[in-house]
Amino acid sequence: MSKVTSDMAMSIDGYVAGLHQSLDDPFGEGVGERLHRWMFDEPEAHKAVLDGIVAAGAFVMGRNMFSPGRGEWDLDWTGWWGEEPPYHAPVFVLTHHPREPLTMKGGTTFVFVTDGIEAALAAAREAAGDRDVAIAGGAQTVNQYLAAGLIDELRLHVAPVILGRGERLFDGVGDTNLEPVGTPTGTALVTHLTYRVVR
Amino acid sequence: MSKVTSDMAMSIDGYVAGLHQSLDDPFGEGVGERLHRWMFDEPEAHKAVLDGIVAAGAFVMGRNMFSPGRGEWDLDWTGWWGEEPPYHAPVFVLTHHPREPLTMKGGTTFVFVTDGIEAALAAAREAAGDRDVAIAGGAQTVNQYLAAGLIDELRLHVAPVILGRGERLFDGVGDTNLEPVGTPTGTALVTHLTYRVVR
Numbered sequence: 001m002s003k004v005t006s007d008m009a010m011s012i013d014g015y016v017a018g019l020h021q022s023l024d025d026p027f028g029e030g031v032g033e034r035l036h037r038w039m040f041d042e043p044e045a046h047k048a049v050l051d052g053i054v055a056a057g058a059f060v061m062g063r064n065m066f067s068p069g070r071g072e073w074d075l076d077w078t079g080w081w082g083e084e085p086p087y088h089a090p091v092f093v094l095t096h097h098p099r100e101p102l103t104m105k106g107g108t109t110f111v112f113v114t115d116g117i118e119a120a121l122a123a124a125r126e127a128a129g130d131r132d133v134a135i136a137g138g139a140q141t142v143n144q145y146l147a148a149g150l151i152d153e154l155r156l157h158v159a160p161v162i163l164g165r166g167e168r169l170f171d172g173v174g175d176t177n178l179e180p181v182g183t184p185t186g187t188a189l190v191t192h193l194t195y196r197v198v199r
Numbered sequence: 200m201s202k203v204t205s206d207m208a209m210s211i212d213g214y215v216a217g218l219h220q221s222l223d224d225p226f227g228e229g230v231g232e233r234l235h236r237w238m239f240d241e242p243e244a245h246k247a248v249l250d251g252i253v254a255a256g257a258f259v260m261g262r263n264m265f266s267p268g269r270g271e272w273d274l275d276w277t278g279w280w281g282e283e284p285p286y287h288a289p290v291f292v293l294t295h296h297p298r299e300p301l302t303m304k305g306g307t308t309f310v311f312v313t314d315g316i317e318a319a320l321a322a323a324r325e326a327a328g329d330r331d332v333a334i335a336g337g338a339q340t341v342n343q344y345l346a347a348g349l350i351d352e353l354r355l356h357v358a359p360v361i362l363g364r365g366e367r368l369f370d371g372v373g374d375t376n377l378e379p380v381g382t383p384t385g386t387a388l389v390t391h392l393t394y395r396v397v398r
Contacts, residue, residue: 012355012377012394013369014213030374146361156211160377160394162345162369170212170361175229178211178359184383184390191383193390195211195359 002128003152004121006135006142007053008169009035009190011159015166016139023068026080028166035159038190045187049157057131058124059091060117062141066093066110073099079110090127092120094141117144139167146173151197153181158191201327202351203320205334205341206252207368208234208389210358214365215338222267225279227365234358237389244386248356253285256330257323259316261340262294265309272298278309289326291319293340316343338366345372350396352380357390 010016016035018028027035038046064070067077079085084105092113099112113120124133135145145151178195185192209215215234217227226234237245263269266276278284283304291312298311312319323332334344344350377394384391 012392013372158392160379162372162375162377164369164371164373164375170363172363173212173361174363176361176363178361180359180385180387180390184385186379186383188379191379191392193211193357 002057002125002130003132004135004145004150005056005132005153005155006137006145006151007049007155007157008137008139008142009039009157009159010169011035011161011163011166013162013164014168014170015163016137016169018163018166021064021068021167026068031163031166034161034163035157037159038157038187042187042189046190046192049155049192052155053134054086054088055132056089056134057128058089059087059134059136060120060124060141060145061091061093061136062138063093063095063097065136065138065141066091071097073097075099078102078104081108084108090124091136092124092127094120117141117148117150121145121150139169139171142169143171143173146170146176146197149197149199154178154195154197156193156195158186158193159189160191201256201324201329202331203334203344203349204255204331204352204354205336205344205350206248206354206356207336207338207341208238208356208358209368210234210360210362210365212361212363213367213369214362215336215341215368217362217365220263220267220366225267230362230365233360233362234356236358237356237386241386241388245389245391248354248391251354252333253287254331255288255333256327257288258286258290258333258335259319259323259340259344260290260292260335261337262292262296264335264337264340265292270296272296274298277301277303280307283307289323290335291323291326293319316340316347316349320344320349338368338370341368342370342372345369345375345396348396348398353377353394353396355392355394357385357392358388359390
């Protein structure tokens with residue numbers, strides 16, 4: 001049966017980005033690649049994990065993950081990922097500002113959803129068919145889905161750093177039991193932990 | 200060379216205890232044994248880890264880890280651990296309220312230190328000789344030592360639970376780089392992660 005998954009790269013103190021995300025600092029001030037170094041420096045060592053992150057049949061992400069802008073759309077902005085984003089599937093973007101769907105190369109279509117997280121998930125499930133749906137981020141979006149009990153499997157990629165401030169995963173999620181899936185793996189740059197969310 | 204270590208059992212969202220710790224709820228409301236179940240249910244599986252937690256030659260702990268009371272001492276209170284505490288070494292307790300040392304069975308002596316974390320650590324180093332010094336907890340105490348750059352090795356025992364509130368490890372510690380030591384181990388009840396603190 002298909003699952004709702006979420007992959008998050010986080011610091012050991014639970015931050016997935018710093019403060020003041022911007023075009024120049026997509027992961028926030030002082031963060032740079034510190035949470036994602038393993039992706040760039042050791043792609044072969046983490047191939048299965050990296051493949052898993054983009055394996056879903058549809059994705060959901062928050063507006064702030066799609067764009068550094070806020071408020072009304074700058075229609076020239078087509079995401080951080082260039083002409084051919086790595087998703088190769090429909091990506092439902094949560095926003096308060098309507099926008100026409102945006103078709104990219106390689107099968108990625110960004111669809112802008114203005115009626116909330118449940119509607120976005122329903123549309124993603126429909127689009128994914130028998131495949132999984134991935135809640136791609138950022139922290140606020142994943143926290144909303146966790147708080148609503150709508151994520152089945154959480155895959156944490158823990159970087160060896162204490163950031164001390166930023167966008168915190170689990171903020172407002174409340175008491176939730178987890179169950180480890182498999183055994184932890186990793187390298188000096190990251191530890192991969194997978195949990196089933198118990199309901 | 201001897202190290203300053205700290206072992207902390209924490210939730211995946213970084214809490215080491217709940218709110219409102221008391222005589223009846225030593226780990227705070229709603230927490231019970233949820234962070235420590237591995238210690239009680241699987242002591243054999245974690246023998247090396249458990250031995251490591253009490254292997255130091257001296258310990259430092261916060262007043263709130265020693266006692267549920269606050270303010271002036273209740274001299275009838277001799278700690279949570281019965282007549283023979285598991286430390287078998289000097290334990291320096293940080294407090295604002297002077298108290299005579301308290302000698303227990305089996306080599307544990309609680310020494311009450313009123314002149315701050317650096318003085319307590321110096322006394323512990325002196326008592327430990329060539330052996331390690333362990334900062335035993337709780338969160339506020341470990342956070343103060345981390346913020347001051349005085350901990351060499353952090354050993355996290357991560358329970359598969361999101362607590363959502365409580366006493367948070369890393370609060371106020373600020374940006375700190377870590378380096379994993381060894382590989383993660385664990386069972387369905389806990390994941391053990393060891394980090395060297397990089398200075």
